[in-house]
Amino acid sequence: MIREVLFSIAMGFMIIDTATAAAKIQRIVSPGGIEAWLVEENTVPLISFEFAFRGGSAQDEPARAGTANLLSGLLDEGAGSLDAQTFQQKLEESAVELHFNASRDSFDGSLKTLSEKRDEAFELVRLAVNEARLDAESIERIRAQTLARIRRDSTDPGDVAHEMWSQLAFPDHPYGLRAIGTEETVEAITRDDLTGYRARNFARSNLVVSVVGAIDAATLGPALDKIFGALPAEPKLKPVPETWPGKVGHTEVVTMDVPQTTLIFGRPGLVREDPDYIPAVVMNHIIGGGTFTSRLFNEVREKRGLAYSVYSYLDPMERSGVFGGGVATRNDRAGDAIDIIEAQIAGFAKEGPTADELAKAQKYLTGSYALNFDSSVKIARGLKAIQLNRLPIDYIEKRNALVNAVTVEDVKRVAARILGDGDLLVVAVGKPELASGRGSAAPLTDDQQDVVPKALPSGAIR
Missing domain, CATH: 3.30.830.10 (Metalloenzyme, LuxS/M16 peptidase-like)
Known part of the structure; x- marks a missing residue:
């Protein structure tokens, strides 16, 4: 025993x-x-x-x-x-x-x-x-x-x-x-x-x-x-200022003698407290978080065979947020991969999801959620994460209903807010062949700055 x-x-x-x-x-x-x-x-x-x-x-x-x-x-x-x-x-x-x-x-x-x-x-x-x-x-x-x-x-x-x-x-x-x-x-x-x-x-x-x-x-x-019990009552933490990813539209090349280029990309996302966060989770699943069913996977791998995998993610931090992703492809196809990814992101920002895409995303996100809590260790870690994110104690019970309440219009709204014109900060490591003109740094425009929540509403769903 x-x-x-x-x-x-x-x-x-x-x-x-x-x-x-x-x-x-x-x-x-x-x-x-x-x-x-x-x-x-x-x-x-x-x-x-x-x-x-x-x-x-x-x-x-x-x-x-x-x-x-x-x-x-x-x-x-x-x-x-x-x-x-x-x-x-x-x-x-x-x-x-x-x-x-x-x-x-x-x-x-x-x-x-x-x-x-x-x-x-x-x-x-x-x-x-x-x-x-x-x-x-x-x-x-x-x-x-x-x-x-x-x-x-x-x-x-x-x-x-x-x-x-x-x-x-x-x-x-x-x-x-x-x-x-x-x-x-x-x-x-x-x-x-x-x-x-x-x-x-x-x-x-x-x-x-x-x-x-x-x-x-x-x-x-x-x-x-x-x-x-013997620890101090209060910490002496230094303040961490709010910040948002900059240099959107810039591509940085790091030369490395390898046969393929690793591409990491991103732009401003959302903090966890933002009321649009759950719709953003659904949006991300449809774009690139859903792996084999995502738009990026279909366009980059299935249709063009540019990479074995491509993904996107949301990274909500205490004082910032990122919508990001990554892919690895042949050096001579790196420019094509970036162009396709940016085009797909820009297109989604304009069009939003189809009703079928939304239904499939909701089915997966609600059906797979229990896998995060199928052992004592996973439950303990999940409860710790919920507390760190300042979510309520009954969040596990309510979460799937929040996902199912998301509409096509919700996803379209948050996609326009987060994805904007599809421009990304890209880092390419390898010997990428890129189109001329890529690599010029650009500050966030006024429209891109709209992704940043000016104030977090009290009682926001977390």
Whole structure:
């Protein structure tokens, strides 16, 4: 039995009925005032525990970009009286999985444990969050690993394209910095930078927690206080200004000696709070998010055979939003691919979807939604994301109705708003053959600026 349970932890697998889980979400508040969302599920003796501090790599100092990322690799490298080796042995002996990750707008932690080992697991989380040792040997070892990854990424066309796109879209802004940092900035990070980040960013008021598994509210509440209760009440976050992707209409070429060109493209999107966000999700599915059924897939791959795959996405950030996508194609067809993609985006902005496209998108988006919540780990992570996006606790139950309420006119309206004339900021990595005239930078026009919400309406559907 233990072997099967340990295998379940390793795979992050515990099937839970989604509708039942949604109905069972409890909002609990610890004696010390720490809030968490809990789904109690005792079918398998496992606990999935997810938490995050708002802030993330956007809180890095520009000259120390990569601080949050480096810290995320060090929290389980020894804490309290336990050195790095002893801490890892404790995790292994208790069959506990503990991971940390720094994303753009949050610093995340993830725990998976057997319910019978929860006390040991929670203590290890407490130590990592509050008393990570940040020993010199560990710092240098994780720094070396990070530098090796940066060097490896510098030869990957996809990584290079994504990073260059962000730098061009968000100059002089935290979103334009690499979350992992650069060789120069990572080399410059000191132990004081790491402890300073932790002191400023880890606090109770910017913490979200979600828990799924074999634990009840009466047990979880005191555990939250034990793990997080010693943290400061408020963080000392630096303000991150609102911003929107610039240089729309510009194509940047990064020469790399590879047989195909990787293209990353984008323009301003929406923040999650915008009332047009759900119609935008449907719009994106029809354009390029639906993979085999999308317009881009049909035009770029099926009709012309220019690429194996092409995609689009929405990226709602805390202080910005992006509609973007990507494709890889032969160097001599890169210009054709960009032209086709921009033409399809511009055409959709003018015409909107057909009734059939809308119906198929709604069927897929509502039918596949449950797959995001088919295990304890996925439910815990999903609930954490819902909290980070400031959505209501009953969002899982309401989401499909919101998708089904979208009309053709809704999608047409949001497409005109987001997609405009179809111009994109494009980064091409390889040896692309492009039409003459591409590559001139252009600022956002007044019409393109209309995508930016001037104010977020109170009570907006999230």
